[in-house]
Amino acid sequence: MMTRTSPSRRALQYLALAGYLVFLAFPLWWLISTALKTPQEIARIDPTVIPIHPTLENFRTAFEQQPILRSILNTLYVAGVSSLVTVGLAVPGAYVMARYRSIVGKSTMVWVLLSQIFPFILVIIPLFLIVRDFGLFDTHLGLIIVYIVWSMPFALWMLRSHVQSIPIEVEEAAAIDGASRVRMIREILAPLLVPGVVATALFTFVSAWNEFFFALVLLKSPELSTLSLTLVKFIGAEGVARLGALAAASLVATIPSLIFFAIIQRHLTSGLLSGAVKS
């Protein structure tokens, strides 16, 4: 775009950005800082913002106390599988719902909204009974199925919005140019949908990664336990002396999904519509 932004406006934008950065970063900084402190330093009456004697002792303590690593692998597995399956199933469905004038599309969207309205408490009791009847209680598979089903409505809803925001003219032009439907989807629609698909995949992965209510009810064995479940066990016994280990375990718990986000965040902005609808 050729329009210019005035310097004073830019300055205000940077000021606002700085405000956001502080708000977003400061609790995080405190978590990291606490994780690196010695118990003596945490117990000080006037807490220090930057650790005086940074130490990794808390991490050692955390790993010795709880099976953090195994929980992380469990969670990665459950969240990864359910995210991939959900998006794989949802993209074609969302396309149909956006582009066909069909009763299926309409009533599915109504159901999608309805199912989001229902609180967990309403489904968790019957779901527990069903999962148990299928012999899937206390298995990862049972949890994965539940996650797929519960992120599917959202995935459909989001992807449908994204398909709709792609101008129908793009497809029509492709058809006029003689492109087959498969080719149209692969070479024209798919690249335009990438940001939407990535956003949706992120959403489903992270909602599974973060979830803990279903996991609490559907898993029992400590060795299958997801991260949130393991950490909740930590919380009860948090005297000031143990805050460091708690912070360290929480940090470790966040690292895998941080890496995932770091890799994927670039795709949120690259490509997009550049050149796609150019005349």
Next chain:
Amino acid sequence: MSRSTTVPEGTSAQAGRRRTAGRQPGRTPGRHGSGRPSGRRTLLGLDRDGLILVIPALLPIVAFSVYPLLRGIYLGFTDARAGRNSVTSFTGFENYAQLLGDSYFWSSFRIGLIWAVAVTALQFFLAFGLALLLNEPLRMRWLARTLALVPWAMPPVVIGIMWRLVYHPNAGILNTILGDLGLISRDVDWLNTAELALPAVILVAVWAGMPQTTVVLLAGLQGVRQELHEAAAVDGAGSWRRFWSVTLPHLRPIIVAITTLDFIWNFNSFGLVYVLTQGGPGGETRLPLLFAYEEAFRYGNYGYAAALGNAMVIVIALFVVFYLRIRMREDD
């Protein structure tokens, strides 16, 4: 898969309307521009391709979402209790009569509404501002973008633990900063003081929920066609004008979707507050779902808890219908 006879069980909700919708041409001619011959046989307004594409997404929803929900709703009209030998019987509206007279229920509902409205509104405005900033060619944008994703990448349990550290009366950073600034004279126990606990957990929820709203809005902003902006600029529209006339209309469906979902999610949220306060102090942060959870899993009153769930559904449904109607009218 034969196209004329296969009705997915999954679409049972629509099955009743099949007859009317069945043979009508479901596609607007030229609507998806595939150049297929028109007049193909259709089912529920879908041709064979459409059905094949849509069924895999619908089938699991029906098996693991429609059915359990129906059963859950039914439980709300029974006296179901935990325990191997307990006999469940249909009790009609007995649970609801009990709910109406339950003062814990009413205070929990009030708290839930304040919470959901406050969190959703703050989340949306903060996220929209951030998304607009991230859509500008600013330096350090990558840092802001990465940091903006961080809260989202963190499990609510971890976020809860982290803010417990921030709010910690003795070892917390918040009291230290406010004390150094001279704003407070002695340490405040944020999460255990009746009138402070709810605002404190609302702030945490805004922090935690802002990123996902930002990402969705940012994706929408980047889908705004640049040449529309350029055309408007050529016509002399300032940036404020272009925001109202080009950006906002394009984003409207996405805004409606994300704020609706945010509200529902917030009203149904559980993990964050469970970790932060467990509903305390004195029930000041006991959201409806926390209340229902206690009923079901601490006291084993499945039927009563499900009835509470049903009541929550009605409230949310009213809110959403009301909200969507306003938005839809604006669109026209």
